[in-house]
Amino acid sequence: MRDRRPCLPVGIIGIVSRGMDANEIRPAISANRVPTPTLERLATYLKCLHDVAQAGVTTISSAALQEMAGINASQFRKDLSYFGEFGRPGVGYHVADLHDRITAILHMDVDQRMVLVGAGNLGAALAGYPGLTEERLHLVAAFDNDPAKIGRKLWHLEVRPIESMGEVNAALGARIGIIAVPRSAAQAVAGTMIAAGILAILNFAPIILRVPPAVLVRNVSVTQELSVLCYHLEAAPTDDPPPHGGA
Amino acid sequence: MRDRRPCLPVGIIGIVSRGMDANEIRPAISANRVPTPTLERLATYLKCLHDVAQAGVTTISSAALQEMAGINASQFRKDLSYFGEFGRPGVGYHVADLHDRITAILHMDVDQRMVLVGAGNLGAALAGYPGLTEERLHLVAAFDNDPAKIGRKLWHLEVRPIESMGEVNAALGARIGIIAVPRSAAQAVAGTMIAAGILAILNFAPIILRVPPAVLVRNVSVTQELSVLCYHLEAAPTDDPPPHGGA
DNA sequence: TAGATTGTTAATCGATTAACAATC
DNA sequence: TAGATTGTTAATCGATTAACAATC
Incomplete structure (x- = not known):
C-alpha cells in the first residue's frame, strides 16, 4: 500500500491476450486488467x-x-x-x-451521449426513464425502420430513419448505442451502429451479436433472467411433488 | 459417462452450505449444485x-x-x-x-405465471412484450399503488391496487414476481410479494433487496450495464488524449 | 474396423475471502 | 501510545479449458 509505485494507469498495464488469438467472436476483451x-x-x-x-x-x-x-x-x-x-x-x-x-x-463524471434504435415499447420506456439523465447518460437520438414511427416523437426525441444514423451521429458523436429491436433486426442494427462510430452497445435483443474486438457489447435478456428463476422453482405448480397430478 | 451411476437428481445432491451461516443478505444460495x-x-x-x-x-x-x-x-x-x-x-x-x-x-416446458408490480413505462413494455408468452411465461396480474393507474388496462391486464396482491395471488398461484417500480418502493414491494407466495423475483429497481434465503432475486440494472460500457470508453469525447482540451 | 465425438477427469485460470503488516 | 482500519499478499474457492478413455 504505502510504497506507491509508479502508479500505472490501469488500462495500460499491458495487453493481456489470454487465449484470445483469433477469437473475433468475443467482444473487446482487450486491455481488460x-x-x-x-x-x-x-x-x-x-x-x-x-x-x-x-x-x-x-x-x-x-x-x-x-x-x-x-x-x-x-x-x-x-x-x-x-x-x-x-x-x-x-x-x-x-x-x-x-x-x-x-x-x-466509470467516466460518469461527464455527460455521455447515447443513440437508441427501436422505438417500440421498450425504446419508449428507456427514453422516458429519468434515471438515465440523473446519471449523466443522455439519449440524443432515436431510430427505427418503421415508416409509421419515423417522424413521431418518443418523449423528447424525434424518431429518425435508421439509414440516417451515420449522418446524424457524425454530428452528435455518441459512442454508446442501445439496441431495442426484435431479434431478427439486431445484427444489422449493430453493424449500422458500428459504422456510425458506436464503440459500446447495450443489447436487449436475445441474440449473440458478432462485433469487431474493439466494440464492447453488454446483453440484457429478460427471458434469460426468468429462465434462471424458473430453474429454481420446483416443478409442482401446486404443492404436490412432480409425479402427481394437481388438484 | 457410460457407467451410469444411480443418477442423482441434481437439486438434491446435498445442501452445500459453503460459508453461508447467518447470511440472510444473499438470496437463496441453498442447494445450488x-x-x-x-x-x-x-x-x-x-x-x-x-x-x-x-x-x-x-x-x-x-x-x-x-x-x-x-x-x-x-x-x-x-x-x-x-x-x-x-x-x-x-x-x-x-x-x-x-x-x-x-x-x-429450466422448467420452461410448462406455463409459468408471473405477477408484475409497477404499471409505468417499463411495466407496460414488459406486459406488451410477446417474447414472454412465446416462452410460456405469462403475466397474470399487474399491480400499482397509484390511484390514477388502478383500474386502467395494461394491455390484457387490469391494474390492481397493490394491497390486493395477497388475495389475488391466492387464486392465481404465481411464484415469480417482477418489480418495475421506483427504487424507493422496491423493498416494500418485495415484502408484499413474498407475503403473497412469490418465490423468485426479477428486480428492475436499482437497489439490493433484502429477502429471506428461500427467495431468489435476479437484478436487471440498465444503469449498471451502461456504467460498465462507459468505463471502457476512453475519456476523450473527440479524438484527443485526456490531458488536452477538445477542438 | 477406423474416425468422430461424447462425458468426464485433470490442469489451468481467475475471482473471492482471509490474514496481516503498514499506518492513521 | 493503543485501537482501528486500510491496502495488499496469500490461501481458498470455483469456473473454464484441455486432454482423453469410452464408445457410437
Whole structure:
C-alpha cells in the first residue's frame, strides 16, 4: 500500500491476450486488467454511498459498509485497490470523496451521449426513464425502420430513419448505442451502429451479436433472467411433488 | 459417462452450505449444485438450438456449435454434464431433442405465471412484450399503488391496487414476481410479494433487496450495464488524449 | 474396423475471502 | 501510545479449458 509505485494507469498495464488469438467472436476483451465483476460492483458501491451520504454519514469503514449494504468488506477494498488508494487506515473512507472518485473511474463524471434504435415499447420506456439523465447518460437520438414511427416523437426525441444514423451521429458523436429491436433486426442494427462510430452497445435483443474486438457489447435478456428463476422453482405448480397430478 | 451411476437428481445432491451461516443478505444460495454461469448459458444454448433447427439441421456436434454460435465446445459439454447425457459419441446431439430437454431442465416446458408490480413505462413494455408468452411465461396480474393507474388496462391486464396482491395471488398461484417500480418502493414491494407466495423475483429497481434465503432475486440494472460500457470508453469525447482540451 | 465425438477427469485460470503488516 | 482500519499478499474457492478413455 504505502510504497506507491509508479502508479500505472490501469488500462495500460499491458495487453493481456489470454487465449484470445483469433477469437473475433468475443467482444473487446482487450486491455481488460480490471475484472468485469469488479466493474459491475462499482455501480452498486455508488448506490450504497449515495444512500449512506443521504443518511448524513460522512465517513465509513469497509466493515460498516458490509454491515449496512451486504457488501463484503474484503471484496470492497480489493475492488478499490485496482484503481488506487481511497481510504485512511484507522479512519475509513470519506463518503462524498469516494463517491466522486468512483464516478470518475466509470467516466460518469461527464455527460455521455447515447443513440437508441427501436422505438417500440421498450425504446419508449428507456427514453422516458429519468434515471438515465440523473446519471449523466443522455439519449440524443432515436431510430427505427418503421415508416409509421419515423417522424413521431418518443418523449423528447424525434424518431429518425435508421439509414440516417451515420449522418446524424457524425454530428452528435455518441459512442454508446442501445439496441431495442426484435431479434431478427439486431445484427444489422449493430453493424449500422458500428459504422456510425458506436464503440459500446447495450443489447436487449436475445441474440449473440458478432462485433469487431474493439466494440464492447453488454446483453440484457429478460427471458434469460426468468429462465434462471424458473430453474429454481420446483416443478409442482401446486404443492404436490412432480409425479402427481394437481388438484 | 457410460457407467451410469444411480443418477442423482441434481437439486438434491446435498445442501452445500459453503460459508453461508447467518447470511440472510444473499438470496437463496441453498442447494445450488449447478453453477449459476451454467444456468445462464442454458438459455443461450436454447436460442442457438432454435436457430440451428430452423436452418434444417437435425444433428450437431459440440464442435460445430462452437463454430456456429461461438459457444466453447468443452464448456457446452461440461454444462450439459450437470444434468445427464444428451449426445452420442461419434455422432453428436439431436437438435430437437436437446432443445426439449434443456427446456424441461429450466422448467420452461410448462406455463409459468408471473405477477408484475409497477404499471409505468417499463411495466407496460414488459406486459406488451410477446417474447414472454412465446416462452410460456405469462403475466397474470399487474399491480400499482397509484390511484390514477388502478383500474386502467395494461394491455390484457387490469391494474390492481397493490394491497390486493395477497388475495389475488391466492387464486392465481404465481411464484415469480417482477418489480418495475421506483427504487424507493422496491423493498416494500418485495415484502408484499413474498407475503403473497412469490418465490423468485426479477428486480428492475436499482437497489439490493433484502429477502429471506428461500427467495431468489435476479437484478436487471440498465444503469449498471451502461456504467460498465462507459468505463471502457476512453475519456476523450473527440479524438484527443485526456490531458488536452477538445477542438 | 477406423474416425468422430461424447462425458468426464485433470490442469489451468481467475475471482473471492482471509490474514496481516503498514499506518492513521 | 493503543485501537482501528486500510491496502495488499496469500490461501481458498470455483469456473473454464484441455486432454482423453469410452464408445457410437
